[in-house]
Amino acid sequence: MTSGPRLFSILRQGAILIASIHTALDDTQLERFRADLIDRIGHDRAKGVIIDVAALDVIDSFATRTLRGVADMARLRGARTVIVGIQPDVAFVIVQLGMDTGSLVTALDLEEGLAHLAAVTGAPIGPGR
Amino acid sequence: MAAAGRAGPAGDRPSPAEITALIPLVRRVVAARVPDRATADDLVQETLARVLAASARVEPGMLEPYAIVTARNVVASLWRDQDRQRRHQHRVVDLRPPEAPDEDVLVQEDREAVTAALARLTDRERATLLAHEVAGQDTRSLAAELGSTAGAVAAQLNRTRARLRVEYLLALENAEPPTDRCRPVLLALSSGDRRRQREVDAARHLLECDVCARLSEPLMGRGRTRDADVRVPVQSDADVVAARSAAREVAAGVGFPPTDLTAIATAVSEVTRNIVKFADSGEVVIEAVEEPRGIRIVARDVGPGIPDVDRALDDGYSTYDGLGLGLPGARRLMDEFAIVSEVGRGTTVTMTKWWGER
Numbered sequence: 001m002t003s004g005p006r007l008f009s010i011l012r013q014g015a016i017l018i019a020s021i022h023t024a025l026d027d028t029q030l031e032r033f034r035a036d037l038i039d040r041i042g043h044d045r046a047k048g049v050i051i052d053v054a055a056l057d058v059i060d061s062f063a064t065r066t067l068r069g070v071a072d073m074a075r076l077r078g079a080r081t082v083i084v085g086i087q088p089d090v091a092f093v094i095v096q097l098g099m100d101t102g103s104l105v106t107a108l109d110l111e112e113g114l115a116h117l118a119a120v121t122g123a124p125i126g127p128g129r
Numbered sequence: 130m131a132a133a134g135r136a137g138p139a140g141d142r143p144s145p146a147e148i149t150a151l152i153p154l155v156r157r158v159v160a161a162r163v164p165d166r167a168t169a170d171d172l173v174q175e176t177l178a179r180v181l182a183a184s185a186r187v188e189p190g191m192l193e194p195y196a197i198v199t200a201r202n203v204v205a206s207l208w209r210d211q212d213r214q215r216r217h218q219h220r221v222v223d224l225r226p227p228e229a230p231d232e233d234v235l236v237q238e239d240r241e242a243v244t245a246a247l248a249r250l251t252d253r254e255r256a257t258l259l260a261h262e263v264a265g266q267d268t269r270s271l272a273a274e275l276g277s278t279a280g281a282v283a284a285q286l287n288r289t290r291a292r293l294r295v296e297y298l299l300a301l302e303n304a305e306p307p308t309d310r311c312r313p314v315l316l317a318l319s320s321g322d323r324r325r326q327r328e329v330d331a332a333r334h335l336l337e338c339d340v341c342a343r344l345s346e347p348l349m350g351r352g353r354t355r356d357a358d359v360r361v362p363v364q365s366d367a368d369v370v371a372a373r374s375a376a377r378e379v380a381a382g383v384g385f386p387p388t389d390l391t392a393i394a395t396a397v398s399e400v401t402r403n404i405v406k407f408a409d410s411g412e413v414v415i416e417a418v419e420e421p422r423g424i425r426i427v428a429r430d431v432g433p434g435i436p437d438v439d440r441a442l443d444d445g446y447s448t449y450d451g452l453g454l455g456l457p458g459a460r461r462l463m464d465e466f467a468i469v470s471e472v473g474r475g476t477t478v479t480m481t482k483w484w485g486e487r
Contacts, residue, residue, distance in 0.1 A: 024370050026365075026366035026369055026370045027402065028366045057391060057394065058373055058391065058394045058395050059395075060395045060398040060399055060402075060455065060458075061399060061455040061458055062398075062402060062455075089387050089390070090391055092388050092392075093388070093391045093392050093395050093462065096392065096461055096462055097395060097399075097458035097459075097462060098458050098461060099458070
C-alpha cells in the first residue's frame, strides 16, 4: 500500500485537520481513509475537520455513508466536520440517488469551510490569526 | 548518506579537483571492460558518485586505489545484472509446460470429438465445409456448384462453423443438452450474433443452466471484439472503480453531457459493488448502443441471487433504507433498469440510459 502516489493526505492547520482525497478511492481505500482520519483527530486533538472531495468524480451510496460515518465519529471524538468541494454534477447525482445527506455540513470551498469551523469551534485558524 | 554525518574537518575531504582528476583513470578502468560508450559513461558517473559519497571515509592518498576498486565493483555488478536477466529471460517466453504424459490421450479424445461433431452436421453442410477448409475450394466456385452466391456460401460456412463448435464441445464433454433451449443459446453464443443472443435471452439461460454455463466458457468472447464493447471482470473493490471509469469513458464517447456521465458512473458503481459484496466474481459489460443512441450496461454475477427483487428495489426515498443494495438509486439514475435474479444461480442487472432524454 505504500507504493505509488498518495491517495489522500491529512494536514494539520492549527486545531483543524484538512483531509484531501486526491483520486477516486475504492471501498477499502475509503475505509482506510476513515480510520486514518479518526486516528488523527485523537492524535492531533483536532477541533475541526475539513474533508476536500473535489477530486471525487463519483460519490455513490457507499462514499456518502462513509462520509456521514466520518462526520458522526468525528463529532463523538469532539470535532466538527465540514465537507468541501462537492462538484455540481456529483451533487446532482447524490440527490437523484436519494441519499440522505441531512447530517452532513458542507461548504463550497476550503475558505468557506475554514470560516465555518472558526465560527463554530472558536478554534484559531493558522498562525496568522 | 551516513558518510555526510561522519565527515571530518573540511581539510580531510578531497577537493573537487582531486575527484575530477580521477576521471581519466576511472574511464580507463571502465572502458577496458565495457565496450559500449554510453554504458561506460553511465558507469563512470556512478563510480564518481560513489567515490564522492565515501570520500570522507577514505584515507588521504588512497583515493586512487579506492576509485579503481569501486569502478571494478560497479562493472561487476552490471555484469551480474545482465547475467541474471539472461538467465531469467526464458521464463518470459517459455510458457509452455513440458509435454504431459496424457497428451496422446487428449489428442485422441479431441479427434473423436471432432469426428462426432462432423457427423452431426447435415451431409450438405459437411460437404461444403470440408471442400472449403480441407480441399481449399474457394467460396465462389462452391457457390457456382451449389447454384448460390459467394456471400451466401460464406454466411452458410460461418453458421456451420458455429454449429461445429457447439457440437464439438458437446461431444468432448459427452454432454446432452438438458433443455431444448440449450442448443439455440449455445449456437447464438458460438456465432457471436448478439441480436440472436438477445432473442433467445442467452444471458439468462446461462444463469439457469449449469451445462450451458460450463460449455459456453470457450464460446464466450466470440463476436465481442467490437470496440464499442467493454468488458470489465469484477472480483475486488478496485474493479468497481475500474468499471465505473470504463462506463464513463464509453458514455463520453456516446456524447453524454457531464451530469449524465456522473450519473452513469455512479449507477455502475452501485451495481458493481453488489457483485463484489455478494458474489465472488462477475463481469460488467458496457456497450454503446446506436438507434436510439445510448449506453447499455449489463452487470452479471453467479452469486447467491436476490430472493426478493421487489424488496431490493424498494426504498424509503429519503432515508435510503431498502436493503442497502444501492439498486433503487441506480434505477433512478438510469432510464431503463431490469434485474433477473435466481437464488443460488446469480443476478443480472441490465440498465440503459438514452442520450438526450431527461
